[in-house]
Amino acid sequence: MNIYSVAYKNLLRKKTRTALTAAGIALSAWVLATLLGFNRGYENGLNRDIDNMGFQVLLTAKGCPYEAATLMLKGGTGLRYMLEDVVKTVTSNPEVEGVTRMLMQGVFDPNKGENGAIAAYLGVDAQTYPKMKGYLEFKQGGWFTDNNAYEAVMGYEAAELEQREIGDKLLIPGLNTEIKVVGVLKRSGTQDDGTIFLPISAVQKIFSKQGKLTGLGIKVKKGADMDAFENRLYDLPDVQVVSMAQVKSTIMSLVTSAKVIVFAIAFIAVIIAMAGVVNTILMSVMERYGEIGILKSMGAMPMDIFRMIWAETAILCSIGGMAGIALSLATARAAEAAVRHFLPYTPNGDMIALDFNIAAGAFGLIVVGGLLSGIYPAWRAAHVRPLEAIRSEGE
Amino acid sequence: MKNIISANGLKKIYHRGSEDVHAVDGINFDAAPGQMTAIIGPSGSGKTTLLNILGCLDNPSEGTLSVGGEEIFGGKNELSEKKLTGIRRRNFGYIFQKFYLIPTLTVLENIMLPSAFYRNCEVCKTPKEVLKQLGIENRAGHFPAELSGGEMQRVAIARALINSPKILLADEPTGNLDSKRADEIKEILRSLASGGITVIMVTHNLDLAKAADRIVEIRDGKIV
Numbered sequence: 001m002n003i004y005s006v007a008y009k010n011l012l013r014k015k016t017r018t019a020l021t022a023a024g025i026a027l028s029a030w031v032l033a034t035l036l037g038f039n040r041g042y043e044n045g046l047n048r049d050i051d052n053m054g055f056q057v058l059l060t061a062k063g064c065p066y067e068a069a070t071l072m073l074k075g076g077t078g079l080r081y082m083l084e085d086v087v088k089t090v091t092s093n094p095e096v097e098g099v100t101r102m103l104m105q106g107v108f109d110p111n112k113g114e115n116g117a118i119a120a121y122l123g124v125d126a127q128t129y130p131k132m133k134g135y136l137e138f139k140q141g142g143w144f145t146d147n148n149a150y151e152a153v154m155g156y157e158a159a160e161l162e163q164r165e166i167g168d169k170l171l172i173p174g175l176n177t178e179i180k181v182v183g184v185l186k187r188s189g190t191q192d193d194g195t196i197f198l199p200i201s202a203v204q205k206i207f208s209k210q211g212k213l214t215g216l217g218i219k220v221k222k223g224a225d226m227d228a229f230e231n232r233l234y235d236l237p238d239v240q241v242v243s244m245a246q247v248k249s250t251i252m253s254l255v256t257s258a259k260v261i262v263f264a265i266a267f268i269a270v271i272i273a274m275a276g277v278v279n280t281i282l283m284s285v286m287e288r289y290g291e292i293g294i295l296k297s298m299g300a301m302p303m304d305i306f307r308m309i310w311a312e313t314a315i316l317c318s319i320g321g322m323a324g325i326a327l328s329l330a331t332a333r334a335a336e337a338a339v340r341h342f343l344p345y346t347p348n349g350d351m352i353a354l355d356f357n358i359a360a361g362a363f364g365l366i367v368v369g370g371l372l373s374g375i376y377p378a379w380r381a382a383h384v385r386p387l388e389a390i391r392s393e394g395e
Numbered sequence: 396m397k398n399i400i401s402a403n404g405l406k407k408i409y410h411r412g413s414e415d416v417h418a419v420d421g422i423n424f425d426a427a428p429g430q431m432t433a434i435i436g437p438s439g440s441g442k443t444t445l446l447n448i449l450g451c452l453d454n455p456s457e458g459t460l461s462v463g464g465e466e467i468f469g470g471k472n473e474l475s476e477k478k479l480t481g482i483r484r485r486n487f488g489y490i491f492q493k494f495y496l497i498p499t500l501t502v503l504e505n506i507m508l509p510s511a512f513y514r515n516c517e518v519c520k521t522p523k524e525v526l527k528q529l530g531i532e533n534r535a536g537h538f539p540a541e542l543s544g545g546e547m548q549r550v551a552i553a554r555a556l557i558n559s560p561k562i563l564l565a566d567e568p569t570g571n572l573d574s575k576r577a578d579e580i581k582e583i584l585r586s587l588a589s590g591g592i593t594v595i596m597v598t599h600n601l602d603l604a605k606a607a608d609r610i611v612e613i614r615d616g617k618i619v
Contacts, residue, residue: 001504001507001508001510001511002511003511003512005504005511006497006500006504006508006511009497009499009500009504010497010499012499013498013499290493290495291495291497294489294491294495295508295512296476296480297450297452297483297487297489298483298489298508298509298512298554298555298558299480299483299484299509299512299513299558300480300509300512301477301480301512302476302477302480304511304512383476385476386452387447387452387453390452390491
């Protein structure tokens with residue numbers, strides 16, 4: 001028989017109230033763990049997407065969307081072009097290890113989705129692009145035979161969505177052009193999963209954009225002076241320089257702003273849990289006022305009573321916290337699916353990255369929050385004067 | 396025989412607005428080891444206030460109190476709750492009209508409850524010992540809701556005895572019991588006194604009072 005077993009049994013007196021309070025704590029722990037996991041997963045996903053682009057600098061025509069997500073958001077419009085001559089200018093710089101030409105095109109496909117959607121095609125150089133995207137592996141087939149072939153390589157998700165395998169034909173809507181699927185990529189966890197790749201010269205021909213590019217990926221030599229190189233690129237007319245480091249830093253600063261909101265919500269969740277704990281424990285103390293007085297008359301020191309009430313708080317928060325963490329682990333994939341449904345762009349890979357550290361952190365925050373909120377009721381109980389308590393009980 | 400508890404000139408004055416209420420008004424009180432004392436008197440006469448001061452649950456406004464030769468109250472300064480708790484631990488057991496058993500604990504656990512707050516209690520009895528003494532060994536695993544009023548009071552007495560108190564204070568111990576159960580409790584208190592425990596009880600039950608070694612009657616805060 002010790003104070004902790006007494007505390008545990010005290011919680012069993014009002015089972016419904018204890019269960020409801022624990023459920024409130026569990027919900028808070030669930031929100032907290034899921035938000036923390038989302039925060040980490042989203043940040044990791046963005047980092048991974050940016051790192052996996054395979055080049056450090058992207059050159060595009062001024063005002064041109066430089067990746068598929070923006071193209072989709074703009075409804076397939078707003079593309080701007082650079083002339084292919086830019087390749088020579090760029091490769092003349094000593095910092096350049098290699099370049100890869102890209103031409104993105106989008107057409108409205110009325111058969112895509114419920115109301116039709118933009119189908120995006122990325123024309124890439126069959127010789128240089130695969131080298132820069134060394135992490136891409138094929139599930140079926142391989143890259144195009146040459147840059148003029150009417151062939152396509154489909155990202156994993158694009159192939160799943162279109163239900164295509166190698167050898168199948170793919171019709172470009174509105175242009176009555178058929179292309180043959182020669183490769184299907186394995187899942188890479190990047191934006192490439194949703195991309196349809198075509199040889200660049202074929203795209204230029206199909207969309208009548210000969211000699212034009214929407215992007216030029218530049219791989220820079222190791223140890224090169226990036227600032228000096230980028231400054232030279234800035235001097236080029238009618239192009240914009242997108243440094244992946246800058247992109248990363250810009251996106252991360254946006255993510256940091258989002259983080260503040262996420263943490264504010266998490267904080268509110270903890271505050272709600274704490275308010276529930278204060279209410280429940282204080283109510284319990286008030287109901288047992290006389291009994292606490294008796295315990296003190298039997299020789300319980302103020303600190304003993306404090307520990308007993310605090311232990312009740314700790315047990316309640318631990319049970320609620322563990323249930324909440326278990327719930328967050330069980331619903332992580334469902335929450336991820338919901339987030340993907342509502343957000344216009346989400347990075348690939350696990351978006352809710354719940355690991356031991358996050359689970360332990362969320363649990364710790366809930367328990368610490370609960371313990372802090374238990375201080376006042378425990379203090380009130382510890383300072384009950386036995387005589388007053390017994391007398392009030394008798395009235 | 397040397398008194399186990401001795402009080403002189405005890406006063407307890409409550410301030411009710413501009414009025415001073417003398418709940419206990421200059422009482423001298425002694426009790427020897429193993430003596431059973433019944434304090435009687437009409438409601439509001441100050442008997443429970445006196446019991447509370449004797450049991451160190453309350454500070455007197457004036458007067459001295461010594462327990463087991465140790466002076467507890469004597470100066471002007473009130474003792475801290477912590478000091479009073481220490482004194483209560485060493486000397487007293489309490490039983491009340493309401494039994495104050497914890498409903499989610501079994502009889503055994505209720506009896507052991509005080510020991511949850513004591514570390515290294517050398518004088519504490521074993522629960523088995525007190526269960527047997529009170530004749531409730533067969534109820535050890537039951538919860539309070541499964542007991543009769545008399546049994547609940549026995550459990551409360553057992554709980555009060557676990558720390559081997561020198562003095563047992565009882566406030567209306569038979570107030571919630573029928574006459575048959577009240578008689579049982581009377582016998583138990585009588586046998587505890589015979590065993591050397593000083594029993595001081597406040598009661599309206601004249602039959603119980605008659606079982607005491609002496610009766611102290613209080614009116615208006617004074618012994619009459």
